[in-house]
Amino acid sequence: MTATPDTDARPNPDQAASVRLREIAVEAVQVVAPDLRRAFRTGMTVDFKRDQHDPVTEYDRQAEKAIADLLTSRGPGSSIVGEEGGVRAGSGAVSWYVDPIDGTANFAHGLAFFCSSIGAVVDDEVVAGAILNPIAGHLFSADLTGAWLNGEPLHSRGVSAESRGLLITSYPNARALTEDGPSGLALYGELVAGYGTVRRPGSAALSLCHVAAGWADAALGTSVSAWDICAAQLIVRQAGGRYLGFGGDGWNQPRYAAHTADLEPTVLQRFVTAYRAGQADG
Template sequence: MTDLSVPLEDIAVRAARGVGDPLRAAFAQAQQPSYKRDHHDLVTEHDRRTEQVLRAELLGAWPDSAVLGEEGGASGHGTVRWLVDPIDGTANFALGLPFFAVSIGAVVDDRLVAGVIYDVMRDTAFSATLHGAYRDGEPLRSTGPATDAQNVLITSYPGPGTLAAGRGVAEYTTLLREFGAVRRMGSTALALAYVAAGAGCAYAYGIHPWDVAAGALIVQQAGGRYLPLPADTERPWEAPGYLAVNGDFDLPGSCLTELLPRMLPGSAGPAAP
C-alpha cells in the first residue's frame, strides 16, 4: 500500500485549523443547544455547520474518500474513510468551558493511518502519521509518571447508567484514593491528546469511532498504549471502550488492572452501598 499517511495528515490538519476561527468566535456568543438522546447529549448549530465545512474540505482535497461524521452520518465513496467529530466536547462549548476539540481520523484498508485532534481554544494541533506523532509539527512523546499516585486519570466513569444500576461507587472510590487526581474533562479526544503528551491515563466506555479514531493513533505513535475494550476487536477505533496510558505507565502495578473487569458494562462488580 502506498503510504498515504503524510498527505492525509496534512489535509486533516489544514481542515481542522480552518474551522478554528469560526468556532472561537462562536464560543464567545451565547449558545442555544438542542438535545439528541437526552439532556446529557447536547448539539448546537455549530456542530452541524462545522461538520458540513469539514466534510466539503476533506472530500474536495481527496475525492477518493468517504466521510463518517457524528452529525451527518456517511457520505462519499473511496479508498480513504474519514471519521469526523466537529466539536468533541459540545457541552463544554455550549456552556462556556474552553475545553473542546475537532477530531479527524483517516482509515485506509482497515488501518488508521493519520489523524488530528485540534485543541481549538489553545490553537494546538496534535496529529499523527505512520511515522510519528506531533504537536504543532514538533515530535511528540508520551512520557510521564509510572504510578497511579503520580498520575491523573481522565474518565467519565461512572456514568448515569452505571449509577442507576447500583454500580460504580466502590470502584470510583478506589480510583479517587489511588490516583493523584481524577478528572471529568468532557472531551474524549482531548483526553487522548493529552495522554499522548504524557499527561497520565484515560478511560471511557460508550464511545463512538469519531471520538477516538485520531486519538488512538496519536497515542500509539507517541509511544503510549491504547487498549480497546473489549481487547479482541479487529478495529480498535470501533470498540465501545478504551484505556489509554502514557508510555512509562506501570499498568500491571496499577489499580486499574484489578478494577477494569468490574468497570465494564455487564460485569458483576459490587453493588453501591
C-alpha cells in the same frame, strides 16, 4: 496493544500516503477553528439528541459540513462518517471519521476543553489523524511515521506510580450510573483512591491527546463512538503511549484505557478486568 513511532526517514508507500492524509486532516481541523473561536462564549442555541446530557449546537452541524466538504474536495471518493451527518459513502479507499466538536457541552457553556477531531481509516486501519483545540491552539496530529504537537514530536512520558498520577475519565456518566448502579460508583471510588488526581473534563479525544503529550498519565472511557477515538488512539500510540480498546473488535471499540509509556497501570487494569467481568455477567 502498544505502538512505537516509525522513525524511518524514507517512508514506504503506505507511510507516504498516511503522511498526505495527515496533511489533509490538519487542514480540515484548521478550517473551522476561526468560526469556533468567534462563537465561543457567545449566546448560542443548544438542542439535545438522546437526552439532556447529549447537547448539539448549530456550530456542530456547520463545522461538520465545512470539514466534510474540504475532505471530499482534497480526496475525491472519500467516505465521511460524522457524528452529526451520519455516513456519506464514497467510492474510494479512505473513510474519514469526523467529530466537529468533541466536548460540545463544554463549548456551549464556555469551558475551554473541546476540540475538532478527524481520523483517516484505510482497510480498517487508522492511518492518520488530527485534533485541534481551537482555544488553546494545540494541534495534535499523527500518521504512520510519528506524532506531533504543533509540529514538534510528541513523547508520551510521565510518572510511574498511579498514586502520583493524573487520570482523566468520563466514568461514570449518567448512562453508566443507570446501567452499573452501585457497582459503578464502587469502581469509580477505586480510581479516585488509587490515583493522585482524577478529573472529568469532558472530551475523550482531547483527554487522549493529553496522555500523548504526557499532560495526563492515564485516560479511561466506557461509552465512546468511533469519531471520538479514531484519531486520538493513533496519536497516543505514535507518541509511544499505550492504548487498549475493549468491548468490541478492531480499532472501533466503545471502551478504552490509555496511559503513558512510564505508568504502571495496576489500578487501571483492575478496573478494565472488573468492568469486562461485569459486562459479561450482565
